[in-house]
Each structure stands twice: as structure tokens, then as C-alpha cells.
Amino acid sequence: xxxxxxxxxxxxxxxxxxxxxxxxxxxxxxxxxxxxxxxxxxxxxxxxxxxxxxxxxxxxxxxxxxxxxxxxxxxxxxxxxxxxxxxxxxxxxxxxxxxxxxxxxxxxxxxxxxxxxxxxxxxxxxxxxxxxxxxxxxxxxxxxxxxxxxxxxxxxxxxxxxxxxxxxxxxxxxxxxxxxxxxxxxxxxxxxxxxxxxxxxxxxxxxxxxxxxxxxxxxxxxxxxxxxxxxxxxxxxxx
Numbered sequence: 423x424x425x426x427x428x429x430x431x432x433x434x435x436x437x438x439x440x441x442x443x444x445x446x447x448x449x450x451x452x453x454x455x456x457x458x459x460x461x462x463x464x465x466x467x468x469x470x471x472x473x474x475x476x477x478x479x480x481x482x483x484x485x486x487x488x489x490x491x492x493x494x495x496x497x498x499x500x501x502x503x504x505x506x507x508x509x510x511x512x513x514x515x516x517x518x519x520x521x522x523x524x525x526x527x528x529x530x531x532x533x534x535x536x537x538x539x540x541x542x543x544x545x546x547x548x549x550x551x552x553x554x555x556x557x558x559x560x561x562x563x564x565x566x567x568x569x570x571x572x573x574x575x576x577x578x579x580x581x582x583x584x585x586x587x588x589x590x591x592x593x594x595x596x597x598x599x600x601x602x603x604x605x606x607x608x609x610x611x612x613x614x615x616x617x618x619x620x621x622x623x624x625x626x627x628x629x630x631x632x633x634x635x636x637x638x639x640x641x642x643x644x645x646x647x648x649x650x651x652x653x654x655x656x657x658x659x660x661x
Contacts, residue, residue, distance in 0.1 A: 448558045448559060450557075450558065450559075450560065450561055450562075450563055450566055451558045451566065451570075453563060454563055454566050454567045454570060455570075457567070458567070458570075458571075466571075469571070470571075470575075473567075473568055473571045473572055473575070474572070474575065474581075474585055474586055474587060475587045476568060476587060477568055477572050477586055477587040477588040478587030478588060478590060478591040479565070479568075479587075480550075480553065480565065480568065480569065480572075480587075480588045480591075481587075481588055481591035481592055481595070483553055483565075485549045485550070485552045485553040485556070486549055486553070486588070486592065489545065489546065489549060489592055490592065490595065490596045490599065491537050491538075491542065491592060491593055491596040492537075492596075493596060493599060493600040493603065494600070495537065496537060496593065496596045496597055496600055497597070497600050499533055499536045499537055500533055500597065502536075503529050503532050503533050503536075504529070506529075506532075507525065507526075507528075507529040510525050510529075511525055511526065511529070514526075527584075527585075530584050530590070531582045531584030531585065532584070533584065533593070534582070534583050534584035534589055534590070534593060535582060535583070535584060537593065538583045538589065543576075543583070546576070546588075546589070546592075547573070547576065547577070550569060550572065550573050550576070550588075551573065553569050554566075554569040554570060554573060557569055572586070572588065
């Protein structure tokens, strides 16, 4: 995120109300709540960007480790917006890193806006509440404060989820998983083609092979019997 965007957030974003004040009972929670209350509006303004950025750390908390966006849709949406922003990104790159990052951040906001469906937002909010409930019983004041402020921030329509480190971390690992799955699929496909060629099938025409399932099953059994590792990789991909 660029300095320009940070300034815009501070000027136009209303401050969030502290979430679940009636549940502030544990000593760690009281410490954080008092810190925020004493600091007042200036404290919130100064720490707004830090909270949004550093929340990426929360993606590794137990409540979020298994939360992903939909892999195929993530790739499709990202490709769509990359094409839309292709010329602007190229022009910004010539101006320098800061200009490029600003345009890239803008594009990323659009990507997350498309990917963060109402169902995903509801799930993320529920997990954030679960995280907050757990942190209230710990002495991790840094993460507790982050969760206490992040929850109401994400509930504000004026703040794009594409500026939240937690959501961006989830998006990034979804993309990494999608890329890994693609590479595994391609590796398996290449191995099958190579095995078919070794069996004397020189002209690999997958659509034609698929039209003859009996022949495909026969070839598959022969290949898997000869190459146990290929069978194991195929089973892994199926699961």
C-alpha cells in the first residue's frame, strides 16, 4: 500500500466502534480496551493502517489456517483484472515502483471485491469472532488488539477488503495452492503421455482416447501396473 492511499483512508474512513464491548471482561481484554480508550481518536488513526497491514499474521492462526477462496475462480478473476489493468500497470511501471504499486493495489482491491462473496465474508467474520474469543483468554495483547479493531473495520462498507492483510494472505495462499495444483496436474498429464509413448502410442489424441473408455481403462491398467508411482500420483490427484 502506498503513502497516498494511507492518507486517503485516514481522511475519509470513519472510526470503528469497538466490537462487543459488553464482552470485555478478561484482564487482557480490559488492558487493550483501556489502551484504545485512553488513546482515543488519535490512537485509532495512527494505528489503522498498521492493524490492516499486520493482520496478515492472523492468517496463520488456527481459526484461519484452512480458509481458502475458490481456487479456479481466484485464477479466473485475477486473469480478468490483469487484462483490464495491463496497460495501466505497464505505464505505471515506467514511472517507478511507487506508481506501479499504487495501480497494482487498486487492481487487487477489484480482485478481492469479486472473490469475497457474501458467504466468504460471513465465514471470515465468524472465524474472526472465534479468534477474538480465544485471544481474550491469552496474554497476546498485540493480536488481541488487532482482532478487536479488525472485526468492526471489516464490517464497514467504506473499507475495501482488498486492503486487509488477512484477506490478502488468504488470497495469496489460494493462488499458490492453485498454481501447485496446476503444476501437479500438468506433471501427471506429461507422465501419462510419456508412458503412452513408451507403450508405442505415438499420436496422442486425448479426445479420441476419451471416446473409447474401454481402451482407456486397458491402457491405464497396463501403465499403472508397470509404474506404481504413476498410480500413486493419479490417486492423489483424484482425492
